[in-house]
Amino acid sequence: MTDLSQAQVRERIEQSLARRHRKEKLFRGLGIASIAFGVLAVLVLFTDIISKGSGAFVQTAVQLEVTYDAAELGIDTVDEESLTWANFTGVVREALRERFPDVSGRSEKRELYSLVSTGAPFTLRDRLAANPELLGKTEKVWFAADDDVDTFYKSLDDSAGGFRGRTSERMAGWVEQLAESGELKKRFNTTFFTNGDSREPEQAGIRAALVGSLLTLLVTLALSFPIGVAAAIYLEEFAPRNRWTDLIEVNINNLAAVPSIVFGLLGLAIFINFFELPRSAPLVGGLVLTLMTLPTIIISSRAALKSVPPSIREAAMGMGASRMQVVLHHVLPLAMPGMLTGAIIGMAQALGETAPLLMIGMVAFIVDVPGGVTDPATVLPVQIFLWADSPERAFVEKTSAAIMVLLSVLIVMNASAVWLRKKLERRW
Amino acid sequence: MTTMTLDAGTTAPAATEQPEQDAVNTNTRVSETVGHPLCDDAKLSMRNVNVFYGETQAIHDVSLDIGRNEVVAMIGPSGCGKSTFLRCINRMNDTIESCRVEGDLTLDGEPIYGPKVDVVPLRARVGMVFQKPNPFPKTIYENVAYGPKIHGIASRRAELDEIVENSLRRAGLWNEVKDRLDKPGTGLSGGQQQRLCIARAIAVSPEVILMDEPCSALDPIATARIEELIDELRENYTIAIVTHSMQQAARVSQRTAYFHLGHLVEVNDTETVFTNPEHELTEAYITGRFG
16 A cells, blocks of 8 residues: 555545546436426326316307297106107207208208207206296207217317318308307316216216226225235234245235236136126225235235334333234334325225226226116226227317326325325324 | 352352353353352342343353342343343243243242243233333323223223322422323433333332333433432332443442353342452453453
């Protein structure tokens, strides 16, 4: 080793210092760049989805003057039975013909009738059922426009000009005429939040999928949280360390990495084929997702239990608390925030899961909002998949809107995880 | 107090005279304890205790009595097994899976180890204060009330209130915390936390209190308070204290046990140990030649 004078040493330090600072700057720059990239990706994703999907929250409506003509409807009184076979379609068509009296010819008329949604007669039926005294009277009613009209009218504001699609020149003319006279407007799309799925985009809603998702998650949470926490507590606090528990631990970790579709196949084979539980039901979906979420919850719960300082356990044990009391009185309350966070992360995963649910039939076209865990249902991600697969142009914005709903549910869940953790966290 | 020596102690083999190298050798039965490890009126009696962590032996054939209302200090260099030995007394070592304890340990003549012994009542009789203050992350009141609650000592709220107040008074903490019993125990200062832990331990009226370096994390003023407290507690409790501070051992204890590499080297009246140690290892340690 050569002897260096203090001045020489200082000089060398100066030299290396510059290099170190440069490296540090580079490192920080890289970090900032990666964060910027992440933020950019999220921004692009969100702007794309929101710009595409926000249109789904408004709906084009057409105002028509309808006459509840008893003869046209073919009924004398308003009661449950007569309402089921009354000819509301005829009334709607009559109203359209009256609005545009110079329309003639079959194909022209067909185009005229396709201005309003095929759900228009049901709108009328509901109104008449609610107000029977309307029979024989005339009133102005707003009807949902057909999805082609809706897409065309919404696209009129675009810089590119109107998207025509299946809307003919003539129909476009009518739409512009109605819009000028104020008989065409955009209104908030309540249908989207009250209806289930439909073949007609203007009647399709997210309600059934949302309720299906919530029911499925409820089953998942009710099963996976207690089972997962119990397993974690046993493995962490009570089980002896031996070959068997090692084996179990390895298997739990493996299970966390199994592709989710495998759980779907398992669910199909066991829950549906063997136990003969109903297909497409949130119950089976919840069971399958429980299998999938359990490893996540067990692993995170064990981590939460491990992070409880041993001094607390010793203190309680030194007081003569039994093992059970140590766990219930001291360890569990301290580990709870971590366990809940893990559980919510697992739930968020389960919420976005599609593949295993396809296997158990939750991909079926289901219109009704499920009333219980054994009713046929679909879930949000599957609904997104179904809509993305649909040919109608109007489903594009529905798909994005459904993604927005899914993301909102996720954000609410994650926010509640943060809130719960803040609330339950105790210092030691 | 009448004391007697271990039979083997009178014929200490020459091996003990050798410094550490030979003392580690487990093949030769070294370290026959010199001094007076046993006493007549023993509250706790430990005979031929061996403790193993897996294959490693941490305690070698230690025999020691702790008399009624006596404070016994255990001193020795780090890693000498004094904490391990202390934790045998209330079976805290049970939680360490690889740990195995051999030997006869009795409390008032009743065995501490054995298939029929339940650790829960044992730990209620043998309380413990740890090195680092470890109050529960609960209120001061709940900290002290926890023991009486789980053991069903107090049936009514008023009784519990009384126990909490008495325990805090005896731990010399009452005046400082009486107005904030519902505040978290973790918000107290280090010395207060340790006194809270002592209050918590004496709330179940144990017969023996084990203290594992109770002052090592405290400043001198807090240490002095705890030492005063130990002196007061001696009237009602039997105390075994592990300490790294020889001054502390000298101040609070009646007898001092010197541990060295898992062997109990010497037990004598505290005054004897610090003024006229019998064993040369003890002398080397207290004069600061190693440790």
